[in-house]
Amino acid sequence: MDTLAQLRAGQLSGITRLDLACGLTEFPREIFDLADSLEVLNLTGNALSCLPDDLHRLTRLRVLFCSDNQFTELPACLGQCAALTMVGFKANRIETVPAAALPPLLRWLILTDNCIEALPTELGERPHLQKLMLAGNHLQRLPDSLRHCHRLELIRIAANRLTELPEWLLTLPSLTWLAYAGNPLETEADAAALEATPSIPWSELHLEQQLGEGASGVIHRATWQRPGLPAMPVAIKLYKGEMTSDGSPLHEMNACITAGIHPNLIRVEGRIVGHPHDQVGLVMQLLDPSYRNLAALPSLASCTRDVYANDTRFSAGVALRIASGIASVAEHLHRHGITHGDLYGHNILWNEQGDCLLGDFGAASFHATTDNLESRALQRIEVRAFGVLLGELLERIDSGLSDEGRGQLEDLQLRCCQADVLARPGFSEIVRELNGW
Structure with missing residues (x-):
């Protein structure tokens, strides 16, 4: 992580990537001193609510991350950035996406976990659009113009307010990865499968080392001590309960359970109950380390x-x-x-x-x-x-x-x-x- 002091002292001259997370409330003008080289700008985790109108002076800027800030509108100045292809404004307070905010070479747009109710028609006029992350908003429909985005391969629209999937979406020639859980349009999970899943008391689980962490949760190795039975090594996944780029972690848990048993699935042993902080989680098969x-x-x-x-x-x-x-x-x-x-x-x-x-x-x-x-x-x-x-x-x-x-x-x-x-x-x-x- 870079520092504001380094930037102001001119110690970052010539860098291609700048990462600043230091409680910024205003865009540091010294960033423009890097215009001849800067390609990736990461201002995630600050308190910004606007960007300068002359942002386009960063002529080499290709990637901009401004997640976890306080924007209520996607800044219109982005549309003037001729080289900008990737825009990330996850977990802000964005309600409005002006057409002017969409750069001409837009390839990857992340607006996860905001308050957006509608998107501009002009989004479908970005021919390079390939990846669109919109989970956790208030969208009731998608602009019909997206039917023209023949390069669009991945779209995340989970946890919105969509009552149907538009017919054109299901005919896009390049669409490959689609997530739409948590919308009114979605078919319900198999209630019988969910109810039949064994409940495993937290008191029977002894947490050991962490095995991994993803956007939706943390996986630990653990020992499951069932009454009257030998201790059994297992893995447990504790879900974070936060909105991810894919959607809600609770939907993920329901899908894991409903998927059932198959030789090419990690076996679910049961659902955790009685966690001291009411955290939800699953007990799963512990995999051999050769995987x-x-x-x-x-x-x-x-x-x-x-x-x-x-x-x-x-x-x-x-x-x-x-x-x-x-x-x-x-x-x-x-x-x-x-x-x-x-x-x-x-x-x-x-x-x-x-x-x-x-x-x-x-x-x-x-x-x-x-x-x-x-x-x-x-x-x-x-x-x-x-x-x-x-x-x-x-x-x-x-x-x-x-x-x-x-x-x-x-x-x-x-x-x-x-x-x-x-x-x-x-x-x-x-x-x-x-x-x-």
Whole structure:
């Protein structure tokens, strides 16, 4: 983290990224001294409510983060920033998004956890728009102009006030990751599955070391001491209860429970009750440490694409085992009326044998289990996500795949990603194809 003192002393000359979180109430004019080099400006965690009208003087600025501040309107000056592609104003008090605030090269817009009731028509006139984060607002509809955003791949509209998904949304040729839980339009979770989940008293759990932390909660290793039974090592996830970019953590918990049992899912043992601070959480299967993440999260540059380590390589057998496992669990979820919404390599745990587990249900949404046009389209959107994953696996196979076999898998990948949403295969067909190998 940089300091205001360093900035004012001229010690940051030539930097390309500036991070300032020091209770700012006004934009430091000294930032303009960095105009010849500054590309990423992070002012998250201050008390700002406006930006200078001449912000466009930062001619190289590509990325601006102003989350956790006090803005009530997305600043109109952003629209004059010719190089700006990524704008992040999560967790402010924004009610208004003026058309003038949308930069011409906008690719990635984060307005999660604000008070926005409507978006300008001009949002659909940003042809580079690829990632749109709108969870936790007051939206009752989306601008119809977004139908023209043919590059839009990821949209988060969970926890708003939408009563229906517009038909055009389900036909967008590039849409791949969609989260809409917590809107009036959403089908309810399976109440019977929720009620049947065992309750596990907090007093039976002995917390050990932290294993990880995400936007929705913290995961610990723990020991579960059931009366009259041997102690059992488990993992517990305690949910934070805050709005995330995907939506509400409580919806995530319900989706984890409703998903049920499958070899490629982390098993849920039960729901925690009696936490001293009324925190909600799940007790889950403790995984063998040989499991690791398939990929890392997308970067600022990759936007919607995972980042793989340079040395990530698979044999054909391992890659196909991963692909088959993920296709199988996706088919299982769709049968239960769940779309995962975040089917990505970074949410897949795997080991050297190709065993894999799909995790992180933060973007999961419920849909009708009956076969209709909407449920079919929602499922085929997720098929595109699988197609992206399959392509990433194919790029990294280093042995055991014939030219004919590669051609067949590349054909499947292309069919999964084709622009005509309803022409894509369903997961039952994909599973059959992969099992034929």
